Amino acid sequence: MRKVHMNVSGRVQGVGFRYTTKMVADQLGVTGAVWNEADGSVGIEAVAEDKVLEDFxxxxxxxxxxxxxxxxxxxxxxxRIKERKSFDVSYPPQ
Structure with missing residues (x-):
């Protein structure tokens, strides 16, 4: 399993980005989390096999x-990213 942290900037807040990211993750079988950052970007932690993660x-x-x-x-x-059972729309991980 590969574990990655991503930061996405652009027009990514207020446009349904987190929820559509969750939909894609659920379709592909990716676990992790997505959240809004204070600077207007979106943070993502994702865990999956290499090929699935590349598609994500x-x-x-x-x-x-x-x-x-x-x-x-x-x-x-x-x-260090902890494995989850699902992909969640959440606040930044602690």
Whole structure:
């Protein structure tokens, strides 16, 4: 399993980005969380097999929300991310 943290900036708040990201994650079988950041970006933690995670990253890069627009996507592997049973729309992880 690969664990990544992503930060997405652009038009990603107030356009249904988090909820459509959750829909994509649920369809693909990705677990983790998505939340709004105070700076207007969106944070994502995602856990899945490599191929599934690559498909998820592609969907995020293309904006799962029709009204959204991704200007910048940063991704880094983070083995400290805790595994979850689902993909949640939440506040930043503690």
């Amino acid at each position: 990253i592609t969907a995020v890069r293309n904006s799962p929300s029709p009204a959204g627009k991704v200007a910048r996507l940063t991704i880094h592997d983070d083995p």
